[in-house]
Amino acid sequence: MPSAGTVHLSHIQSIVFHDDAQKPACKFACISAGLGLLPREAMAQAKTLKEQIVGAWTLVSWVQIRPDGTKNYRFVNNPKGVNMFSHAGRFSLIIMKADLPKISSNDAMKPTAEEAEAIVIGSIAYYGTYSVDEAAKSLTLQLDGTTLTNQLGIPQKRNIDSIGANEMHYSNPTGVGGTGKIDVVWKRA
Secondary structure (H helix, E strand, C coil): CCCCCCCCHHHHHHHHCCCHHHHHHHHHHHHHHHHCCCCHHHHHHCCCHHHHHCEEEEEEEEEEECCCCCEECCCCCCCEEEEEECCCCEEEEEEECCCCCCCCCCCCCCCCHHHHHHHHHCEEEEEEEEEEECCCCEEEEEEEEECCHHHCCCCEEEEEEEECCCEEEEEECCCCCCCCEEEEEEEEC
């Protein structure tokens, strides 16, 4: 026996419809209405990983865990960045420290040695194509251009550790030169 407050589809059908031919339409309407009540995250799970990734993301955090277990916050505590993925399999990424120095000469071609070093250490940008491995929950980036040219020609694998409607956490299992795992958290822009 159903508990108080429980309503079964057959009960609704018997109250609303007297004709058996109308019952399938009622089932469809009730199921459709019920799907609209599902949480957004549940509906997102029905999407493929690629469909969930597509869009613009802003950086929340970036941390490198070195082989000895120490952590490197290359872009400090308040990094800035954006990562964009298109439906067509193109992407672009830029990450930087929030406090990059201004170039004192006001000429991008004439930074001081200290300014140039701070900008190179405090920022990275790259773009290219990406593919998604749904089964492995990973994506592979093929770079067409990057500020760290050592990355060109090397497929860049990212493991999707978690993804929801508004947040994505992925990791790079091996930073360039085997410098340790990099964990990155993004929020949907």
